[in-house]
Amino acid sequence: MKHSNPGREKFQRKLEHRAQKQKMLKVLAVDDEQSILELLQTALAAFGNCDVSVADSASSALEIVKASDTPFDCLLLDIQMPGTSGIELLKKIRSLPDYSETPAIMLTAMSDRKYVEEAFLEGASDYITKPFDFLDLRNRMSAAHLLKQERIEARRNLNSAKCLREELDHNQKFSFEDPLSIHGPNRILQYVEFDNYIDQLSRGRLFDSSVTAVKLLDAENYYHLSSFGDFRRAVSDLGRAIEIATKDAAPVFSYRGSGAFLIVTHGRSRTGALPSKERLNQVFKAILGRRGASGQLHALMGKRVSMRSISRAGAFAAMAKALENVNRQELELIDGVNSLSVLNEELEPVQQETVRKRVYERVMLELVGEESCLTRK
Numbered sequence: 001m002k003h004s005n006p007g008r009e010k011f012q013r014k015l016e017h018r019a020q021k022q023k024m025l026k027v028l029a030v031d032d033e034q035s036i037l038e039l040l041q042t043a044l045a046a047f048g049n050c051d052v053s054v055a056d057s058a059s060s061a062l063e064i065v066k067a068s069d070t071p072f073d074c075l076l077l078d079i080q081m082p083g084t085s086g087i088e089l090l091k092k093i094r095s096l097p098d099y100s101e102t103p104a105i106m107l108t109a110m111s112d113r114k115y116v117e118e119a120f121l122e123g124a125s126d127y128i129t130k131p132f133d134f135l136d137l138r139n140r141m142s143a144a145h146l147l148k149q150e151r152i153e154a155r156r157n158l159n160s161a162k163c164l165r166e167e168l169d170h171n172q173k174f175s176f177e178d179p180l181s182i183h184g185p186n187r188i189l190q191y192v193e194f195d196n197y198i199d200q201l202s203r204g205r206l207f208d209s210s211v212t213a214v215k216l217l218d219a220e221n222y223y224h225l226s227s228f229g230d231f232r233r234a235v236s237d238l239g240r241a242i243e244i245a246t247k248d249a250a251p252v253f254s255y256r257g258s259g260a261f262l263i264v265t266h267g268r269s270r271t272g273a274l275p276s277k278e279r280l281n282q283v284f285k286a287i288l289g290r291r292g293a294s295g296q297l298h299a300l301m302g303k304r305v306s307m308r309s310i311s312r313a314g315a316f317a318a319m320a321k322a323l324e325n326v327n328r329q330e331l332e333l334i335d336g337v338n339s340l341s342v343l344n345e346e347l348e349p350v351q352q353e354t355v356r357k358r359v360y361e362r363v364m365l366e367l368v369g370e371e372s373c374l375t376r377k
Contacts, residue, residue: 058084103144185243194254213326219259241284302326
C-alpha cells in the first residue's frame with residue numbers, strides 16, 4: 001500500500017513551482033576536496049540562477065562569509081573536513097548576523113544517524129549524501145531559499161505587531177491544521193526540516209527507532225474557543241513541556257499541526273526513558289501556572305510506534321500511525337465523557353454543570369493520575 005504525506009507534497013510542489021521563477025542565488029560551497037568544488041561550481045553555474053563561491057576549509061569559509069557585502073542565500077557544507085567539521089562550521093555561521101535562517105544543505109558521504117541528527121539540530125535545512133543528482137540539489141536549494149523568505153516575512157509580520165497583543169492575535173490568523181513554527185525548545189525541528197530528517201534517516205533503515213505522538217486534549221475545541229494567540233501560546237507551552245519531560249530520552253520532535261507533536265527516539269534505552277503521561281502533564285501544568293494560563297489544558301500521549309522500516313514510505317506510515325493512535329485516544333476520551341454525562345432534563349442547569357464537571361474529572365483522573373490538579377478534595 002502506498003503511503004504519502006499530502007500536506008508536505010502540496011507544499012513542496014508550491015515551492016518548486018515558485019523556484020522556477022527564482023532570482024539568482026548567491027551560494028557558498030565548502031568542501032576539502034577540490035574536485036567536488038569544481039564540480040559544484042561548474043554544474044550549478046550552468047543552471048543559470050546560481051552564483052557559486054567556494055572554500056576548501058571552515059576557516060576560509062568564515063572569512064568569505066564575513067567579508068561578503070551581501071549575505072549568501074544558500075550554504076552547501078561538507079561534514080567531514082580536516083580541523084573544523086561542517087557541522088561545527090554551521091554552528092559558527094548560525095551565530096553571525098543575517099545567517100540565522102539561511103538554508104544550509106549538508107553534502108556528505110556520511111549517512112550515520114549520529115551525523116544526521118547532529119546536523120539538523122545545529123540548523124541544517126537538508127542533508128544529501130554523495131554521490132548526488134545536481135538537478136535535485138538545485139531544486140532543493142531553491143525550495144529551501146523560498147521557504148526561508150516565507151519564514152522571514154512571517155516573522156517580520158509577527159514582530160511588527162508585538163507591541164499590541166490584541167492586534168497580534170487578530171492579525172496572525174492560522175488554521176487549526178497549520179504546522180506553526182515553534183521556537184525556543186531545544187531538539188525541536190520545524191515541519192519541513194523534520195520531514196527531511198526522517199527522510200534521511202529512513203535511508204539508513206530505522207530498525208531501532210520509535211515515534212510517539214503527543215496532543216493537546218480537545219485541541220480543536222480550544223482552538224475555536226480561544227484567540228489565535230492563546231492557542232499558539234498553549235502549543236508553545238506544550239512544546240516546552242515535551243523538551244523538559246523528555247530530556248533523558250534525548251529525542252527529536254516537531255509540531256505537526258492540529259495540536260499534535262511527534263517525538264522520535266532512537267534505541268531501546270532512550271525510548272524507555274520517555275516520561276509517563278502523568279509526568280508530562282505535571283510539567284505542562286507547571287509551565288501553564290507560571291504563565292497564569294488555564295489549568296484545564298491537558299496533554300495526551302499515544303502509544304509508541306516502531307519505525308522498523310527499510311523505506312521512506314514505511315517511516316512516514318509509522319508517523320501517521322502514531323498520530324492516528326493519539327487521535328483515537330482523544331476521540332474515545334471525549335466520547336466517554338459524552339456518554340457518561342447523559343443528564344436528566346429535570347435537573348437545574350447548575351446541577352447539570354456539576355454532573356458534567358464530576359464526570360470530566362473522573363475521566364481525567366484516569367488519564368493523568370493521582371497528581372492531577374483536577375482531583376477534588
